Amino acid sequence: MITPQNTTNRGNAPRSGRKQTLDKDLEKITSVEYASRNVSRRLAAPGAAFLFLVAVTIFSAVSLIGQPALVVAVAASVLAAYMAMNIGANDVTNNIGAAVGAKAFSLGLGLAIAAVCEVAGALIAGSPVVDTIANGILNVEMMASTAHFIWAMMAALLAAAIWINVATWIGAPISTTHAIVGGVSGAGIAAAGFGAVNWGVIAGITVSWIVSPLMGACVAIAMLAFIKRFIIYTPDKIAAARRWVPVLIGLMFGAFSAYLSIKLVPEPFVPDLPRAMLFGLLVAIAGWLISIPLVRRQSEGLENRNQSLRHLFRIPLIFSAALLSFAHGANDVANAVGPLAAIIESLNGAKLGSNQVVPAWELLIGGLGISFGLLLFGPKLINLVGKQITKLNPMRAYCVALSAAVTVIIASGIGTPVSSTHIAIGAVFGVGLYREWYIRHSRHRQDYLRMRAEDQQIGEIHEANSAETRRRYLVRRSHLLTIVAAWTVTVPVSAALAGVLASIMFRLFI
Structure with missing residues (x-):
């Protein structure tokens, strides 16, 4: 005879089994949903990039209605947009990476500032600097035909974009200017031999491999040494900041003003160096005078510690990121738009090597492409430049x-x-290496810390912490080899790839 209890147990057993099976099935479904969600996130950026290229195709086709060889012109526009996205993903990180790494502003705000200023720089001041890429690297009179020149530029765009894409994927910030110069050179050699290349430009690039990071490091170290000596390691940090931060802000605005006047003013109005320096000095004085009451107001109520100093440097960093992005958009948009402009000019029958006005739609493609590349793929290298070195x-x-x-x-x-x-990369490494040296060897810092320790009666604890600090490395050396290797091979790799692509295109289309 079966008791009611046994009946209940028998009845519950199947229900319990069904519940366990249902839970397992739900867990599997949940795991699939999580996996699908992760895959969707990974595909979101490439999908958005593809949609941007589709939009560029439509936009360029509308802008080029009536253009001879419309398909070739649209293809060149799409390649320029692809190149511009890779520039944004790799190169713009130098403008905001340091500020984001210092937590002066969030990654989202930094991306927004850079995106807006890149487009503005490309549209407002991008035209004068396109000509060097379009006409300054190759001796175009040596080209066998206009068609050879057009397809050489197409190959240069594609080769440079592919190499920058690979460098971004492996996490190596490189010079996109070097990539396009290498691409144009390699394609030119494939079209007309070694005599087609202006080797003086290549020699200058080779020198800059060594000179520019060392100069960047030296300038950054000099500024950091000044800040440590006269602001950070002083008894009254706030008073020192009120005195010197306005000077540094004025110096920043003056330096950027001179920089922009040299790099962005079109020919034949480019000022010589003394005039640019005079203009920068006037702006520096104005910036210094304006910032004195602002810094004084910001510093009211702040405690006498380093965290307060960080607060005072946030606004200068925002302005510096915006100015650097504007200048970058004006200069490096040429790396994408320069070959495009040369192709469109050649299709319109312009003489090879002639200087033509760059249409606004070409600059817009370059500026938007740089911004999209930064927004979609830039955070990886921003974290490397700003946080990991x-x-x-x-x-x-x-x-x-x-x-x-x-x-x-x-x-x-x-x-x-x-x-x-x-x-920028040289400056980041220079700052880190100088900090290592300063912690271990600076008598000024040691005297300051000893004075603070005596005032707070923590001498023994301070000595122990100081010994531990001196043994630490503040720069990750592992990134140095990757970055230097990428710098060294950028021109030859992009040149070789462009040469191969150009040879294929010549056989297929000429």
Whole structure:
């Protein structure tokens, strides 16, 4: 005879089994949903990039209605947009990476500032600098035909974009200018031999491999040494900040003003170095006078500690990121738009090597492409530049940003072409290595810490912490080899790839 209890147990057993089976099935479904969600996130950026290229195809086709060889012109526009996205993903990180790493502003705000300023720089001041890429690297009179020139530029765009894409994927910030110069050179050699290349430009680039990172590091170290000596390691940090931060802000605005006047003013109005320096000095004085009451107001109620100093450097960093992005959009948009402009001019029957006005739609494609690339793929290298090489605070990030403008001015005075990428990375490594040296060898810092320890009666604890601190490395050396290797091979790799692609295109289309 079966008791009611046994009946209940028998009845519950199947229900319990069904519940366990249902739970397992639900867990499997949940796991699939999580996996699908992760895959969707990974595909979101490439999908958005593809939609942007589709939009560029439609936009360029509408803009080029009636254009001879419309398909070739649209294909060149799409390649330029692809190149511009890779520039944004790799190169723009130098403008905001230090400030984001220093937590002066969020990654989202940094991306927004850079995106807007990149487009503005490309549209407002991008036209004058396109000509060098379009006409300054190759001796175009040696080209066998216009068709050879057009397909050489197409190959250069594609090769440079592919190499920058690979460098971004492996996490190596490179000079996109070097990539397109290498691409144009390799394609030109494939079209007309070694005599087609202006080897003086290549020699200048080779020199800049060594000069620009060293100059960037030296300028950043000099600024950081000044800040440590006269602001950070002083008894009254706030009073020192009120005295010197307005000077540094004025110096920043003056340096950027001179930088922009040298790099962005169109021919034949480009000022010589003394005039640019005079203009920068006037702006520096104005910036210093304006910032004195602002810094005084900001510093009211702040405690006498380093965290307060970080607060005072946030606004200068925001301005520096915006100015660097504007200048970058005006200059490096040429790396994408220069070959495009040369192709469109050639299709319209213009003489090879002639200077033509760059249409606004071409600059818009370059500016938007740079911004989209930054927004979709830039955070990876922003974290590398801003956080993974060495720890940055607003003061150190300010030194990195300022070194870019000052170094370009110095290089312009001595006639040396430089790369903003190499300057920024050199400055980041320079700041980190200088901090290591300063912690171990600076008597001024040791005297200051000893005085603080005596005042607070923590001498023994301080000595132990100081010994531990001196043994620490503040720069990740592992990134140095990857970055230097990528710098070294950029021109030859992009040149070789462009040469191969150009040879294939010549056989297929000419």
